[in-house]
Amino acid sequence: MIMTDINWTHWSDLAVQAGINIVSAIVLWVVGRWFIGLAGRLMEEQLVARKLDPTLRRYAHSFLSVSLTVVLVIAMLGFFGVQTASFAAIIGAAGVAIGLAWSGLLANFAAGIFLVVLRPFKVGDVVSVAGISGTVREVGLFSTIIDTPDNVMTLIGNNKIFSDNIQNFSANGYRRVDLKTQLAASADHVLAIQLLRDKIAAIPNVLAEPAITVDLLEFSPLGPVLAVRPCCQPAHYWQVYFDSNRLIRETLAAADFPAPEQAMVVRQG
Incomplete structure (x- = not known):
């Protein structure tokens, strides 16, 4: 009878502790996400005040949100006693592997940032890039959308655009x-x-x-x-x-x- 009471008490303590951990995790996640959202809004206000390009603002907002979310997850694991050093190493190794596998996408991403910063063309310009001529509909994260004169939507990798000649027919006055x-x-x-x-x-x-x-x-x-x-x-x-x-x-x-x-x-x- 005593043994049964001890087991019941032990499992009760574990259940209470698990419940506390779950509630704590939820609270940490909600509070952390709220702070991440607040940081994103504050950064957005500053970027808008500085009249930064909307596409670059989206890049910056996405990067900040993903980075802070990773930090939040690692902090939560550390709070509950998980060895975060090995976890961070695993994330780093996975990042390297993904980077090697997705080198083309990363090159397009980097070229997209240069296109937004250097602005050789903007949405609405008539251009000839990577052998395609048409009107720029969107400068995206990894690719640019061109509407050709025969109204065909064409997606071109940003790295291919940035590494080739760019002709902007709308840049000059005539x-x-x-x-x-x-x-x-x-x-x-x-x-x-x-x-x-x-x-x-x-x-x-x-x-x-x-x-x-x-x-x-x-x-x-x-x-x-x-x-x-x-x-x-x-x-x-x-x-x-x-x-x-x-x-x-x-x-x-x-x-x-x-x-x-x-x-x-x-x-x-």
């Missing part, structure tokens, strides 16, 4: 539209130049400065080739491109310019 037109060998190129310069200047969104360039570019077997180069704001590039092409055809046809024809000279000796 773009030059480069067109060519072939004249017949018998055509009056001086008249063609004047007509095209006057007509293209009237196209909507063509800039007066820099001035339109219409001049002789080269000669082909068909005759002289004219360079037609109006300038416009980046957002109007394709509108000016197509309107200029259409106007070149209509202007030369209305002025009765001869169509270029391949000529062949046969000599009999």
